[in-house]
Amino acid sequence: MENDSTILSLRGLVKRYGEATALERVDLDVRRGEFLTFLGPSGSGKTTTLNLIAGFIEATEGSMLLDGEPLEKLQAHERNLGVVFQHYALFPHMTASGNVEFPLKQRKMSKSERTTAVQAALEMVRLGSYADRYPRQLSGGQQQRVALARAVVYRPPILLMDEPLGALDKKLREWLQLELRRIHRELGSTFIYVTHDQEEALVLSDRIAVFNEGRIEQIGSAHDLYDAPETLFVGRFIGESTVIKGTFADGRFTAAGRGLQVTGSIPSGRGAVLIRPENLAISGPDGTGLPDRAVNRIEGTIEDIVYLGPARKYNIATEHGTAIVRVPEREAAAARIGDRVMFGWAPDDAVLLADTETPVEAVSAT
Ligand code: ADP
Ligand code: MG
Secondary structure (H helix, E strand, O other): OOOEEEEEEEEEEEEEEEEEEEEEEEEEEEEOOOOOEOOOOOOOOHHHHHHHHHHOOOEEEEEEEOEEEEEOOOHHOOOOOOOOOOOOOOOOOOHHHHHHHHHHHHHOOOOHHHHHHHHHHHOOOOOOOHHHOOOOHHOHHHHHHHHHHHHHOOOOEEEEEEEOOOOOOOOHHHHHHHHHHHHHHHOEEEEEEEEEHHHHEEEEEEEEEEEEOOOOOOOOEEEHHHOOOOOOHHHHHHHOOOEEEEEOOOOEEEEOOOEOOOOOOOOEEEEEEEOOOHHEEEEOOOOOOOOOOOOOOEEEEEEEEEEEOEEEEEEEEEEOOEEEEEEHHHHHOOOOOOOOEEEOOOHHHHHHHHHOOOOOOHHHHO
């Protein structure tokens, strides 16, 4: 059931193209005023879901409610939603202000109201002094900001964005991410944003919906997804992790013949423990110096060392696959590539997950 804080509900959305299924089934309640991001690999159904909301395509099954009203019966232009896509070209023969004014003319707003609204929208995207420029006289980032001003100038309740920063270089993208956060705060409207870039999702979002193969695997804050992934897919997709596969049985976990301590709600059958890089401690091969609580200990060989400024990251080859350990730079020891090391973790720093991935021959599940 949706409630007052829900602006948009998607129920059992399915989209098929002939034999091909673009969306398996999507259920989602979007909260009023939130910055929600659809995150997932290419082909997972993010754009399809956004296009269904925008009204650019029709669902095969399922329903959508905007403020409790069925959305399907409205044409795209009647839905009154703002849209910014990666390549949603501006009208080339109109200036920046002409572009931003266009949706207001369509809505029959008076000239004086239009002038005020256009100027405010251009100032919001920091292009107040570029009103008379044509798109060809603007950089890619400036054009996307004009497109954003055009999409929000009529105050749509929801702004839909599909990889709007995808074509821009990294520095500009990072700056515009901060700008988008500010604009979201200033407008107070609901933003739905699509990206395949997990860092971008973490920076921008109040909540993230992780898409995989036409479904939402998990929805939550960045913190929820990082600390408590509910599936191996989500755990691997958000942030970095060490994944050790094995078998849960009778409250115990065995990986490659080795028993490891686990705690909390313990699954059964094929599964994995997942540990974030900052929750692993590292020492020389004898384990001296590992904290007492790091009772699970595994040996390996350093494959790579990456300097991250405030931290140092070790990739360690083990019989369970590659482990990733991150240590604050001031605590980092003088280890080198090729050194034998031991790393360890406390049972309550690991996430326990069922293994739903296709079995790999090399993984021994004893
Ligand atoms: P994403 O935006 O997450 O990269 P999409 O929603 O664009 O993914 O696509 C989801 C799946 O649907 C993909 O497998 C894609 O090939 C398929 N798909 C999308 N549009 C069409 C179409 N018009 N005809 C056939 N298949 C499509
Ligand atoms: Mg897409």
